Amino acid sequence: MEPFWEVSLKYIDxxxxxxxxxxxxxxxxxxxxxxxxxFVRYMFNAPTTWIxxxxxxxxxAAILLAGPATMQLRQHISITALYTIIPKKWIRRLIITRxxxxxxxxxxxxxxxxxxxxxxxxxxxxxGSGWNAPxxxxxxxxxxxxxxxxxxxxxxxxLQDIFxxxxxxxxxx
Amino acid sequence: xxxxxxxxxxxxxxxxxxxxxxxxxxxxxxxxIVSTLLVIGPNGLPLIAARMYTFVTTPALMAVPMxxxxxxxxxxxxxxxxxxxxxxxxxxxMRGGVAIxxxxxxxxxxxxxxxxGGEIVMLxxxxxxxxxxxxxxxxxxxxxxxxxxxxxxxIPPSIVLIMFAVTAGVSTGELFKATLMPGLMLASFYxxxxxxxxxxxxxxxxxxxxxxxxxxxxxLYTMRKLFxxxxxxxxxxxxxxxxxxxxxxxxxxxxxxxxxLVLVRKxxxxxxxxxxxxxxxxxxxxxxxxxxxxxxxxxxxNIMGGSAYLQGLVSGLPFSxxxxxxxxxxxxALLGMFxxxxxxxxxTMPIFIPIIKALEFDPIWFGVLFxxxxxxxxxxxxxxxxxxxxxxxxxxxxxxxDIFRGVxxxxxxxxxxxxxxxxxxxxxxxFPAFIG
Numbered sequence: 168m169e170p171f172w173e174v175s176l177k178y179i180d181x182x183x184x185x186x187x188x189x190x191x192x193x194x195x196x197x198x199x200x201x202x203x204x205x206f207v208r209y210m211f212n213a214p215t216t217w218i219x220x221x222x223x224x225x226x227x228a229a230i231l232l233a234g235p236a237t238m239q240l241r242q243h244i245s246i247t248a249l250y251t252i253i254p255k256k257w258i259r260r261l262i263i264t265r266x267x268x269x270x271x272x273x274x275x276x277x278x279x280x281x282x283x284x285x286x287x288x289x290x291x292x293x294x295g296s297g298w299n300a301p302x303x304x305x306x307x308x309x310x311x312x313x314x315x316x317x318x319x320x321x322x323x324x325x326l327q328d329i330f331x332x333x334x335x336x337x338x339x340x
Numbered sequence: 341x342x343x344x345x346x347x348x349x350x351x352x353x354x355x356x357x358x359x360x361x362x363x364x365x366x367x368x369x370x371x372x373i374v375s376t377l378l379v380i381g382p383n384g385l386p387l388i389a390a391r392m393y394t395f396v397t398t399p400a401l402m403a404v405p406m407x408x409x410x411x412x413x414x415x416x417x418x419x420x421x422x423x424x425x426x427x428x429x430x431x432x433x434m435r436g437g438v439a440i441x442x443x444x445x446x447x448x449x450x451x452x453x454x455x456x457g458g459e460i461v462m463l464x465x466x467x468x469x470x471x472x473x474x475x476x477x478x479x480x481x482x483x484x485x486x487x488x489x490x491x492x493x494x495i496p497p498s499i500v501l502i503m504f505a506v507t508a509g510v511s512t513g514e515l516f517k518a519t520l521m522p523g524l525m526l527a528s529f530y531x532x533x534x535x536x537x538x539x540x541x542x543x544x545x546x547x548x549x550x551x552x553x554x555x556x557x558x559x560l561y562t563m564r565k566l567f568x569x570x571x572x573x574x575x576x577x578x579x580x581x582x583x584x585x586x587x588x589x590x591x592x593x594x595x596x597x598x599x600x601l602v603l604v605r606k607x608x609x610x611x612x613x614x615x616x617x618x619x620x621x622x623x624x625x626x627x628x629x630x631x632x633x634x635x636x637x638x639x640x641x642n643i644m645g646g647s648a649y650l651q652g653l654v655s656g657l658p659f660s661x662x663x664x665x666x667x668x669x670x671x672x673a674l675l676g677m678f679x680x681x682x683x684x685x686x687x688t689m690p691i692f693i694p695i696i697k698a699l700e701f702d703p704i705w706f707g708v709l710f711x712x713x714x715x716x717x718x719x720x721x722x723x724x725x726x727x728x729x730x731x732x733x734x735x736x737x738x739x740x741x742d743i744f745r746g747v748x749x750x751x752x753x754x755x756x757x758x759x760x761x762x763x764x765x766x767x768x769x770x771f772p773a774f775i776g
Contacts, residue, residue: 187621187622190621191614194620198591198595198599201406201589201592202589205585205593223402224397230624231396237629242622242625243363243366243630244363244365244682245363246358246679247361248361248723249360265362268370269363269366273366276373276388276392280386280389282385282386307389310393
């Protein structure tokens, strides 16, 4: 039986991976509906009102929730030139420092986007176009959701950096 | 605190954190949050979220995930191999022919994908083993592939160009038109370089062995495999250049066509579908979160009057307008040695573009220069991403040092091409004017 905290850390990984995999299909859907729009507009001269906005909403949702998944794979961009010249001991310290930093900034993003998202969802903000769908009400809170998920993942990465550093040292600088 | 000191403090903090290897998305984000708290207070924080939201919902950006998805499907369709094989037949009796032909394949691939990493991996897997088997000079072979793969940036569609267009507030379609000719010019310079090298030193580019040379009929027969990829490239670029569809629509149609191609070739397994979607997700995660952090920073920096201050500073410099452009190019090239194109773009362009406009240069032309400059950064040691992508698929006997040595002459060619477009903007601008 694994200790409780290790199991919960695995769940954090799973959550980031699962949410990322789920929204990655949004990219496919947005391609499908946009090409459908092109088709009906040029073939039947019958433009739709809903595709443009939904497509942007899908794409934005997927982009936002790509953050935690990218964090889980430690793929966010950084300049690692320094790590090739300093001793190993210092690399470890730096990596822990930067994980603390990532956690702090993700929490900052979540703090910054809390009120922004809440206002949109409680006032049920609509797009104000012809279609007038509640797209801002649905997408604006996602800035908060993905920042929080990213903070959670940053916390999980930090623990891994402190207690089990072997997993990342090889290639995931 | 005056704006000079704030700008200086931001710059210093950014440099220190970058050197320490922190994630760029969080460096820019942290500075945005701290500056907002200092200048406006906690009430200003929703501004950051609003900037991030506005950025991810920018309509022109929708084309980016679509082109990325198109490229990830293209990688899995095996089309690179077909392209290479059908063009291979034509390299025949000319010395250096296969390297020149590889460059041709690179141009076609660049016209159907817009991602440098993917293109280099495809070329590295397909063309490099062939070049080495035929005893081509190792350095010439890797240089050809790294430089050819980097053409994905220049030849539309290209993610770099879309992100530039959004940041600079110019039309993506216009930019696509303007980079076509400089891109093709660069590709032909590469071919010329390979041709001349092999003329001077024939050992570097042997001719095909007799048994692999085909008759004209056989050559024509192999061309049939060019049809589908050619059709995709033509439909994407044709609909943009013909003004039939917006860039996003063209991206979706191109992506759709690629999906059909993958289906027809029976490569649409569950693994390939999920893999393509996953790669797209992670590429977008890297690209957009970095940009979101930076867009928040630029937003608050503008509110503080930082951008106006920096513009005043630059326009006060005792240089001619062209001198300022040259300095900008040097800054970009220097940054390019250490940073990704996206980081450079997002951090420098909000400051450079207003200056370029104030100097009455065409921002589209500057976009072409930026793109050519990023070509250099893609392959320049010590951190050129193209070199690392190539290393990841190259056979063991090709070391990173070989790759670095191999790309050097191609960097020289790139610098010449960049200088030409700088002094003769017409190279870039005549084609958009020509097709209207």
